[in-house]
Amino acid sequence: MPIVPVPAIRDLGTVPNNNMDEATYNVTAENFTGNMPPWGADVKAVADSAKTNAEYSNQRASDSNTAAETAAARLVDVQTAANGAFAAANYKGEWSTLSGALNVPATVTHLGRLWYLKLNLANVASQTPTLGSAYWGEVSRNDFTVLPCPAGSTNAADRGLYRMTSSTSVLLLPAAPWHGMVVAAANVSGTLTPVIQRNGKTICGDAENFIMNVVGFQIVLQYDSVSGDWMRVSGLTAFTAAQPAIGTANIWTASQSFNAGASFGDGRVIKRKTFSLTSPAGANGRVSTAHGLDATKIISISGVVRSAGIYQVVVPVNSSVAANQTILALVDPSNLHIDTTSNSSDVYSKSVFISIEYEG
Numbered sequence: 001m002p003i004v005p006v007p008a009i010r011d012l013g014t015v016p017n018n019n020m021d022e023a024t025y026n027v028t029a030e031n032f033t034g035n036m037p038p039w040g041a042d043v044k045a046v047a048d049s050a051k052t053n054a055e056y057s058n059q060r061a062s063d064s065n066t067a068a069e070t071a072a073a074r075l076v077d078v079q080t081a082a083n084g085a086f087a088a089a090n091y092k093g094e095w096s097t098l099s100g101a102l103n104v105p106a107t108v109t110h111l112g113r114l115w116y117l118k119l120n121l122a123n124v125a126s127q128t129p130t131l132g133s134a135y136w137g138e139v140s141r142n143d144f145t146v147l148p149c150p151a152g153s154t155n156a157a158d159r160g161l162y163r164m165t166s167s168t169s170v171l172l173l174p175a176a177p178w179h180g181m182v183v184a185a186a187n188v189s190g191t192l193t194p195v196i197q198r199n200g201k202t203i204c205g206d207a208e209n210f211i212m213n214v215v216g217f218q219i220v221l222q223y224d225s226v227s228g229d230w231m232r233v234s235g236l237t238a239f240t241a242a243q244p245a246i247g248t249a250n251i252w253t254a255s256q257s258f259n260a261g262a263s264f265g266d267g268r269v270i271k272r273k274t275f276s277l278t279s280p281a282g283a284n285g286r287v288s289t290a291h292g293l294d295a296t297k298i299i300s301i302s303g304v305v306r307s308a309g310i311y312q313v314v315v316p317v318n319s320s321v322a323a324n325q326t327i328l329a330l331v332d333p334s335n336l337h338i339d340t341t342s343n344s345s346d347v348y349s350k351s352v353f354i355s356i357e358y359e360g
Helices: 023-092
Strands: 089-094 108-109 113-117 136-138 144-149 150-155 160-164 169-172 180-189 195-197 218-225 228-234 269-279 288-292 300-308 309-314 327-331 335-340 350-360
Touching: 144 150, 144 169, 160 169, 269 288, 300 327, 327 350, 335 350
Parallel strands: 089 108, 144 160, 150 169, 160 180, 169 195
Antiparallel strands: 108 113, 113 136, 180 218, 218 228, 269 350, 288 335, 300 309, 300 350, 327 335
16 A cells, blocks of 8 residues: 555636626636536545555554564664673683783673673772672673572572562572672562561661562562662562552451551551460469560550450559459560469469560
8 A cells, every 4th residue: 555646636717706797707607616526526536645645654654663663672682692792702701710810801700690891900800790890890681580489488599580479488688698689579479478588688778577568569679788778679670569558548358467567656666466375373473485575665565364254454563453363464674474473363374365565
């Protein structure tokens, strides 16, 4: 369907007007009206040619777009091939094994990545390949290796995209990551509890493990050695964005997970930890368990004693209740203690549930 020429539109002739005498007017009008049918056909032919040419132009534009996309894909292939050819032709080996002078062009491997030399080095060992280096640049690469992260702990590796498939999946970040290291994870478990364990570093500025508490959530983290922080990278892959903050009142009809705690407007994050124990069997007894908390952060201790279907309040230290029902809950820097007194006979050897609120 090539471009068609635009046809000419014939002249209708002299337009009759009131200044003409009757005989001239009649002849002019007859000629003018007689020319109108073929003139109308000419106008239609022009419209048809315009439609044909517009359709052809649209098709050519579509073909051009497809060609451009194909060319872009080919360019990526060419760049990838060029990178590979460049690296193969100038590869000098693993950087840690090299010594002495090294001149451009040269490529080396280090920490699982391929690097090219920008400037001549008198001693190659004096400049470690790293992102941002004046001497080294990374040979282009923007791919991830999809790896499993099932139940239990999985050690994270550079450029790994980990599919967290279990409610108990734990992705353990390296204890000694290097600058620019990248790790990605996706919560495909259908639960709200997979964890990225920070392993001594911070994640997004927080000294807390990262809870993947949104089903389907995906994240890319890159390590910054200056701040010691795993920073979230946006736009590196086509991952889904985090869900926006809730700005309106909501009624939840299913359980919610608040593993990172809850804040109520005062800047503090409140968390809770619970314990189930059995009270001492006799007077002046004590049962203890490690609470695993910073005792200076504890805000409150509460609980109940389950006795013959009756739930009785656990009494904090220095308080009292009715005779034969006195039981005390207290903590020291390491342990939670449940104590009985001579007024505890109704609650000996009973199930005790303790809740401790503390500042996160």
